[in-house]
Amino acid sequence: MKPSPSHADVPLQLWVVLARAFDAVERHSRASIARFGLGTTEFGVLEVLYHKGELPVCEVQRRILVESSSTTYVVDKLVKRGLVRRRHSGTDRRVVLLTLTSAGRRLIQRIFPPHAHAMRRAVTALPPREQAQAVRLLRTLGLGAAERLEGNEGG
Amino acid sequence: MKPSPSHADVPLQLWVVLARAFDAVERHSRASIARFGLGTTEFGVLEVLYHKGELPVCEVQRRILVESSSTTYVVDKLVKRGLVRRRHSGTDRRVVLLTLTSAGRRLIQRIFPPHAHAMRRAVTALPPREQAQAVRLLRTLGLGAAERLEGNEGG
DNA sequence: GTCAAGTATCTCGATTTCGAGACATTTGTG
DNA sequence: CACAAATGTCTCGAAATCGAGATACTTGAC
Known part of the structure; x- marks a missing residue:
C-alpha cells in the first residue's frame, strides 16, 4: 500500500506521502459519510448524479473510481433503497442511464452540505x-x- | 470515493484531485506488484520488514495503512508462504515480532528494485x-x- | 498487591471489491 | 450486408477489508 522511505529518493517519498495524505483525508470522508448511513461509493454515486444529472453507468463508474462490477453492486443497493432509478437509453441500447429518485435527491441535498463542510475542515x-x-x-x-x-x- | 466539482471551492477540488492522483499512481503500484504474484498489502509488509528489520505487528500495521484484523490476515498468508516468521517478544508478551525468512528476503531483494523503478516512472x-x-x-x-x-x- | 484502563493481537462474520468473462449492442471496414 | 473489434452492463465466485469483540498482557494509580 505504500513504498520505501529512502533518504533522497524524492519520487518514492512522493508516493509515500501521497498514500498517507489520501488515507488520512479519506478517513475524514468515511467518517463524515458514515454519519448518514452510507458507504463512500454509495455516496459517490448519489453525489455525482446530484451534480451532473442523469448519467450512464459507465460515466458514473469513471468518477467514483471503482471497477464496473462494483459499480453494478453499489447501484443495485441504491435502487433497492429507492434512491436511484435505472432506465435504458433510447439512442444506445447497451447503455443504462441513472437518475436520482426524489427520495435520493432529498437525501443528497440534505447530507452534501455537512459533508462538504467536513471535507473542507479535513484539508485546513x-x-x-x-x-x-x-x-x-x-x-x-x-x-x-x-x-x-x-x-x-x-x- | 470522491467528492464535488465546484467551480471555486478549492478545498473540495483538492480532495478530488488527491483521490484521482492517488488512484492513478496506485494503479501503477498494483500493476507493478502483480507482476510478482503479490498483493499491495503483502508487498507492503515485506517491504517494511526489508527496510526496517524486525518489527512488531502493530508497527507494521501503522505503515501499511490497513486495520489490525487485515494485518493478521495478510501476515498469515505470508507466513504460510514461508516468507515471514512470527516470534513472541521477550520484553512484552503481548507483542508479536515479524521478520523476513531468508526466502522472504531473497524475494523482496529481487522485486523491490524493479518496483521502485516503476513507481519513479509513475510520478514523472x-x-x-x-x-x-x-x-x-x-x-x-x-x-x-x-x-x-x-x-x-x-x- | 490489586484493580482499572490501555495496548497488542487475533477470531469471526459480514461487507465490499475485484477479475474473468458472458452477453447484447454499436462501430468501423470492406 | 457481413464481420471483427470495441463498448457497456451484468453475473458469478473468490479475495480483501472491515468492525466488533475476545483474549492476554502491561501500565499506572492507589
Whole structure:
C-alpha cells in the first residue's frame, strides 16, 4: 500500500506521502459519510448524479473510481433503497442511464452540505494559497500517471 | 470515493484531485506488484520488514495503512508462504515480532528494485523541483488531517 | 498487591471489491 | 450486408477489508 522511505529518493517519498495524505483525508470522508448511513461509493454515486444529472453507468463508474462490477453492486443497493432509478437509453441500447429518485435527491441535498463542510475542515492544515498549489501539482501528477497507464499496465 | 466539482471551492477540488492522483499512481503500484504474484498489502509488509528489520505487528500495521484484523490476515498468508516468521517478544508478551525468512528476503531483494523503478516512472509527470514541493505540501496535509482525526471522528 | 484502563493481537462474520468473462449492442471496414 | 473489434452492463465466485469483540498482557494509580 505504500513504498520505501529512502533518504533522497524524492519520487518514492512522493508516493509515500501521497498514500498517507489520501488515507488520512479519506478517513475524514468515511467518517463524515458514515454519519448518514452510507458507504463512500454509495455516496459517490448519489453525489455525482446530484451534480451532473442523469448519467450512464459507465460515466458514473469513471468518477467514483471503482471497477464496473462494483459499480453494478453499489447501484443495485441504491435502487433497492429507492434512491436511484435505472432506465435504458433510447439512442444506445447497451447503455443504462441513472437518475436520482426524489427520495435520493432529498437525501443528497440534505447530507452534501455537512459533508462538504467536513471535507473542507479535513484539508485546513494547508492554507488557501498552498491548497491551490497542491491542486495544480496533484492534477498534473494524476493526469500524467493515468496517461502512462493506458496500454502500458506492466510498468 | 470522491467528492464535488465546484467551480471555486478549492478545498473540495483538492480532495478530488488527491483521490484521482492517488488512484492513478496506485494503479501503477498494483500493476507493478502483480507482476510478482503479490498483493499491495503483502508487498507492503515485506517491504517494511526489508527496510526496517524486525518489527512488531502493530508497527507494521501503522505503515501499511490497513486495520489490525487485515494485518493478521495478510501476515498469515505470508507466513504460510514461508516468507515471514512470527516470534513472541521477550520484553512484552503481548507483542508479536515479524521478520523476513531468508526466502522472504531473497524475494523482496529481487522485486523491490524493479518496483521502485516503476513507481519513479509513475510520478514523472512532475519535474523534480515540483515533486519536492508536492512532498512538502502532502506531508503537511496528511499530518494535519491525521491529527484532526484523533478523538474527533465525527467531523 | 490489586484493580482499572490501555495496548497488542487475533477470531469471526459480514461487507465490499475485484477479475474473468458472458452477453447484447454499436462501430468501423470492406 | 457481413464481420471483427470495441463498448457497456451484468453475473458469478473468490479475495480483501472491515468492525466488533475476545483474549492476554502491561501500565499506572492507589
